[in-house]
Amino acid sequence: MPRRSGRTREDIREVALELIAERGFEQTSFRDIAERLDITKQAVQYHFSSKDALIDELIRPMIVDLEAFLGEATEAGAERPRLILELYLDLLHRHRQILQGLIRDHSALARHDVIHTLLHERSGLDELLVGTRPADRTRAIVALGGLQDCAVLLADVPLAEYRRSAVDSALRALTP
Structure with a gap:
């Protein structure tokens, strides 16, 4: 069309x-x-002079939003995990198409240095939510990874239909 x-x-x-x-x-x-x-x-x-230039331009908004989100999350503080998880899910849902593409094609992740950026930013978020102990970080990894999976696997579902359930589940995963 x-x-x-x-x-x-x-x-x-x-x-x-x-x-x-x-x-x-x-x-x-x-x-x-x-x-x-x-x-x-x-x-x-x-x-777009090359496919890589196009891909870089498509990835950039997600990275910029992720960095802005981390600033908001830091301001909110670990005392407000629901708000942090809601904001994170909103970000993931907004960028669900690029996330789907990244999951389908791992070579693009490496070529565009997205893995390093995402893992570094996620580690900072893990630590903000639960600290640095591996047992505690495991809970954050499960919670945040679950939100990412929801955004990718429910990409065609309106966010309002799964937001509360996803965030509630992530909060339960964070709770020791």
Whole structure:
């Protein structure tokens, strides 16, 4: 279905996210994006010099949001775990398409240094919620990983339909 909104760059980004969520990074080509938009491959290349440049641009908003979220979480403090978990789930849901693509294609994670960034940021969040003891961090890992799984596996479900249940479950996982 052609998209002709007059916002070609934004349309390319939207379609790329859809295709990446469905197929992964490696299985999505400029040709696939162009065909879905009913434009030429050269038009896609005009806006993005390479597939890696496109992927970097698609990943960047999630990284920026993650860094902003960590600031909010630090301000909220460990005394407000429900708020932290709700904000984290909101972030994951907002970026669920890129997360689906990353899960489908681990090589893109390594090439774009996403693994290091995500693991580093997640470790900071684990420690904020429960401290540094491995037994305590295990609970945080289960809680936060469960929220990530919800955002990916329930990607087509409106957030309002599972938010409370997911956060309640994550809170139970955090409780010693």
